[in-house]
Amino acid sequence: MSSHSEFAIEVADIKKSFGSVEALRGVSMFAKPGEVTAIVGDNGAGKSTLIKCISGVYTADEGEIRIDGKTVHFTTPEESRSFGIETVYQTLGLIEDLTIWQNLFLNREKLKSFGPFSVLNKSAMRNEAAQMLKNLDVYIPSIKSRVRGLSGGQRQAVAICRAAGWGSRVVIMDEPTAALGVRETAKVEDLIQRMKAQGLAILLISHNFDQVLRLADQIFVMRQGNVMAGMRAKETSGDELVALITGASAGRK
Amino acid sequence: MNIPAKSPASSAQAEEAGTSMYAKLRLAMKDPFFWSNWIVVVAFILVVVVFGAIKPHSFLTMYNLNNVLVASSIPAIIAVGQTFAVTTAGIDLSVSSTMTLGAVAFGLAFTNGWPVWASCIAGTLAGLGCGLLNGIIIAKRKISDFIVTLGMLSVAAGLALVLSNGRPRQIVSTQLSTLAIGGVGQIPYLMMIALVITVAAHFFLFNTRFGTHILATGGDPDAARSMGVNIDLVKIVVYSVSGTLAGFAAMLTISRIGAAEPAANTSILLNSVAAVVLGGVSLFGGRGTIFGPFVATLLLQALTNGLTVVGVAAYYQYVSIGLVVILSAALVRTK
Numbered sequence: 001m002s003s004h005s006e007f008a009i010e011v012a013d014i015k016k017s018f019g020s021v022e023a024l025r026g027v028s029m030f031a032k033p034g035e036v037t038a039i040v041g042d043n044g045a046g047k048s049t050l051i052k053c054i055s056g057v058y059t060a061d062e063g064e065i066r067i068d069g070k071t072v073h074f075t076t077p078e079e080s081r082s083f084g085i086e087t088v089y090q091t092l093g094l095i096e097d098l099t100i101w102q103n104l105f106l107n108r109e110k111l112k113s114f115g116p117f118s119v120l121n122k123s124a125m126r127n128e129a130a131q132m133l134k135n136l137d138v139y140i141p142s143i144k145s146r147v148r149g150l151s152g153g154q155r156q157a158v159a160i161c162r163a164a165g166w167g168s169r170v171v172i173m174d175e176p177t178a179a180l181g182v183r184e185t186a187k188v189e190d191l192i193q194r195m196k197a198q199g200l201a202i203l204l205i206s207h208n209f210d211q212v213l214r215l216a217d218q219i220f221v222m223r224q225g226n227v228m229a230g231m232r233a234k235e236t237s238g239d240e241l242v243a244l245i246t247g248a249s250a251g252r253k
Numbered sequence: 254m255n256i257p258a259k260s261p262a263s264s265a266q267a268e269e270a271g272t273s274m275y276a277k278l279r280l281a282m283k284d285p286f287f288w289s290n291w292i293v294v295v296a297f298i299l300v301v302v303v304f305g306a307i308k309p310h311s312f313l314t315m316y317n318l319n320n321v322l323v324a325s326s327i328p329a330i331i332a333v334g335q336t337f338a339v340t341t342a343g344i345d346l347s348v349s350s351t352m353t354l355g356a357v358a359f360g361l362a363f364t365n366g367w368p369v370w371a372s373c374i375a376g377t378l379a380g381l382g383c384g385l386l387n388g389i390i391i392a393k394r395k396i397s398d399f400i401v402t403l404g405m406l407s408v409a410a411g412l413a414l415v416l417s418n419g420r421p422r423q424i425v426s427t428q429l430s431t432l433a434i435g436g437v438g439q440i441p442y443l444m445m446i447a448l449v450i451t452v453a454a455h456f457f458l459f460n461t462r463f464g465t466h467i468l469a470t471g472g473d474p475d476a477a478r479s480m481g482v483n484i485d486l487v488k489i490v491v492y493s494v495s496g497t498l499a500g501f502a503a504m505l506t507i508s509r510i511g512a513a514e515p516a517a518n519t520s521i522l523l524n525s526v527a528a529v530v531l532g533g534v535s536l537f538g539g540r541g542t543i544f545g546p547f548v549a550t551l552l553l554q555a556l557t558n559g560l561t562v563v564g565v566a567a568y569y570q571y572v573s574i575g576l577v578v579i580l581s582a583a584l585v586r587t588k
Binding site: 077078081089091092093094095096097098102106107109111118119120122 | 456460461462465466468469471472473475476477479480481482535539540
């Protein structure tokens with residue numbers, strides 16, 4: 001087997017139960033680099049559980065997760081992150097009273113040492129933070145401003161840059177535009193396109209079918225803990241997605 | 254000022270523009286930190302000028318200002334510890350009785366023939382023990398910091414009475430009396446110790462990785478945890494720092510009064526919380542400053558001293574200090 005798989009991440013037959021509730025009943029899906037892979041489904045279909053298994057918040061009871069063809073195991077979000085899997089949470093995970101650069105480097109601070117002491121290398125972090133924003137063409141007046149003063153779209157952009165800027169392979173985005181207006185949504189969608197162009201695999205959870213059809217290359221439809229269908233976005237329609245999500249259509253694999 | 258789709262203006266250029274003096278100042282003035290940091294300095298200068306104008310020959314003497322510095326040094330050290338607790342959106346109500354326990358531990362060690370330095374370590378370790386226990390219970394058992402440290406307030410005060418049989422011990426040491434009355438030029442030794450601790454604490458909070466994690470934990474514990482910050486460790490460390498500083502400050506108190514007393518000095522607690530609020534540290538966590546509470550401590554001591562100098566009865570001083578605290582909390586409250 002060559003060291004590179006065509007998939008950035010591959011999930012095979014994952015099961016996860018909480019007590020007697022089977023949240024995932026053998027889910028398989030994949031995401032390719034340079035593509036947006038959307039996961040759609042009704043509330044309670046298992047999307048969030050699947051995402052949390054991939055991001056290390058939960059550990060699957062059964063099944064495998066493969067990254068670049070290699071089977072990996074992780075039990076914490078930090079371990080998942082070490083494999084290049086980053087998550088943009090719905091709540092964004094930004095600290096309002098810290099500056100943009102401090103947020104970008106939170107828990108990954110750059111240090112310089114003076115004998116036995118390590119102190120923050122602020123100038124290096126500021127320069128690199130500016131570069132991280134620049135890489136995704138995000139314009140924010142100053143990386144020294146605090147997140148508190150930023151608009152919803154700017155915050156989303158900072159959180160996305162943080163997820164994309166760490167040599168990541170897979171970026172998971174949970175409803176990235178749910179709280180945004182029309183203009184800001186358009187900007188975030190542009191950002192997603194640029195991340196895609198850089199070869200990242202993007203896992204997108206969204207309830208907005210128009211957005212999914214606009215952005216996604218591959219779509220997986222979940223229902224009651226199963227994947228009902230996996231298909232190319234250009235071979236489907238909003239009507240078909242609705243039918244699969246509600247169970248009106250039995251699904252295709 | 255948003256995210257233009259394919260903007261030619263990069264954030265690097267924005268950075269460059271941000272370094273001009275004028276832009277820097279404008280950015281600073283927009284920052285709520287800027288104001289809360291400087292209000293206390295202005296207030297301090299105001300207090301000195303007002304009392305200096307009323308009683309220039311008694312308030313503005315070297316002797317009196319020296320008194321203010323000496324009186325400020327111990328509350329300033331306690332305020333540093335309190336600042337760490339409050340920055341994580343917590344509070345340490347046990348500082349005054351932790352200090353008392355530290356003093357009793359010092360007294361026990363010293364009267365059993367230990368040298369000053371070893372007795373000081375004993376007192377500091379007693380403080381560390383209280384703080385460590387506070388931190389571990391708050392972090393691991395997820396109990397409100399208010400309840401835990403309130404309980405510790407009683408436990409430490411009680412232990413101090415038990416260990417000392419309720420009796421003060423006289424501490425006679427030339428080293429300690431030199432520490433209390435000596436100084437370099439016009440700066441008393443006690444104030445120099447407070448300054449060193451303040452500068453070190455500032456450096457720790459703003460120039461180390463752990464300091465950033467303290468600020469992050471106070472700002473948004475859920476977000477900090479999602480980024481892998483060990484918020485339990487942060488809580489344990491901040492209460493340990495607060496307890497350690499209280500235990501250490503006990504030695505300085507002993508040096509001033511020449512005895513290890515088992516009675517708690519309750520004004521230390523009010524003073525430390527007051528200084529933290531006045532100094533611009535948000536009680537909701539995440540916004541810290543070390544120099545703010547330091548200047549606020551000077552302000553409070555100058556106020557007390559000034560009121561005494563102009564002849565206001567001590568009873569009214571409690572009223573005025575309390576009012577200043579409430580007023581300043583109302584003023585600096587931004588959210």
